[in-house]
Amino acid sequence: MSPDLATALRAQTPTASSNLRERVALIAATAPPGRRSILPRRWLLLAAPAAAAASLLVAVVVGLVSSSSPPGQVAQGPVEQTPTAQVPAQPRAMTPVPSAATKQELRAPTPAPSTSRAQNVNATLRLLVDNTSDLSATTQQALRATRRLGGYVVAVDYGTPDASEGTASLRLRIPVSRLQAAIVRFSGLGQILAQQTQITDVQRRLDELTRQIRRARGNKTRIAALRRERMQISRRAAYATVGLDLTTQEPEKKAAPPSRLDRALSDAAGVLTAELAVGAYALIVASPLLILLAAAFVGSRAYRRYADQRLLERA
């Protein structure tokens, strides 16, 4: 480009007329409109840190609130409560015994079966013995005690995988009338780890069978069958089934409950993780739409620029 042309272009370009100056001066004299509260773009700039701060605050509050309540503790009764004699009992898990401090409480007599009603009684006892030699001696004592009490051994499962560890599982049948004495005697063989007693009433079924036998006059076959069933139930009810588990392994000690700070931090971290997971999920779900929107925005902007340029070239 020649310098003359540039100079000519600059020099020969007219300036604004006085009329235009007056018009623009009038516009400039007008007070600018008031400031809007916050511009949308700034809202976005504020929203991101505000959302992060809010999620952090929620996590901290949840952590503090949840940590103020003590950690969930299951009430541990020393002995499994015995169901009432009239209601058939449901099988129950063994109640773990936390320490030897409750040993004496456990030695308290278990709920006694009724002497006037026929009942199926199941008792389970889990004992800790010192070592494998003690395990053998205790097993022998339990078997002897069973015989002395008028009972019998159904099954014995004795095993010592190595010199330091061993278990013995005994399934015994003890006369119901001697069950209390048996439990007391077995309790003295070691440290009680768990104990359970389960009583199921069968007297109603016996009464029903008796009524059916009376009604079935002349029907000898049916009467014989009913009597057989009644006999079986009576025999089963005469003896209690006792499961005696002996072990040399101490139960794993429970870990110390976490401190309040640990719980608060753990809960806060859990809430934050959940928030992040929700955020990530929302982002994953919305990302195709966001990409499409961004592409549409970029495309429309490029097209608008192209259209503007074409317009100016035509003008």
Added chain:
Amino acid sequence: MTPTPRVTYMECVSDVANAQHPTFASITEAHLDDVYRYLLYMTANPSTAEDLTSETFERGLLRWRRFDARRGSAQTWLCQIARSAALDHFRSEERRRRRELHVAVRESTAAEIELPDEYGPVLRQALRTLSAADREVIALRIVLELDPATAGRVLGVSPSACTTRLNRALERLEKKVRPRLVA
């Protein structure tokens, strides 16, 4: 010895504050000619340029609160508003022409170009033959003496694209101007 004019402390503070946070009136006064010249080049019509200059400052007044001196100079900001106003004008003119074509009233675009006499006959005739896009880049880079980056920002293109456009526009302008000057 001529007495030195006394400047108070408050006047100094006010001047510094104006430099950092200019008022709308001050930028109007400083850049009115720039905006008018830019629009005159784009439209090649003094009355249209005046109307668009007025509209530019009206729009500027409405958006004044959004002006941020850190993001660009007031001149660049006003040129962007002026460009938007000019594009709106061109669009409406194009729509008008299309409507008129339907009723078979053809009107030459060249007839609307009425560059003022200040340009001189040669330059005026040469500028009339250029497109608004060419005149725009000449106005920004030559008349307003903006650097490529700033001019590119107003045009919405990169500095190199701006320079390319300028070179092509000047080439076309010189082709029109030189034979006449030789003659």
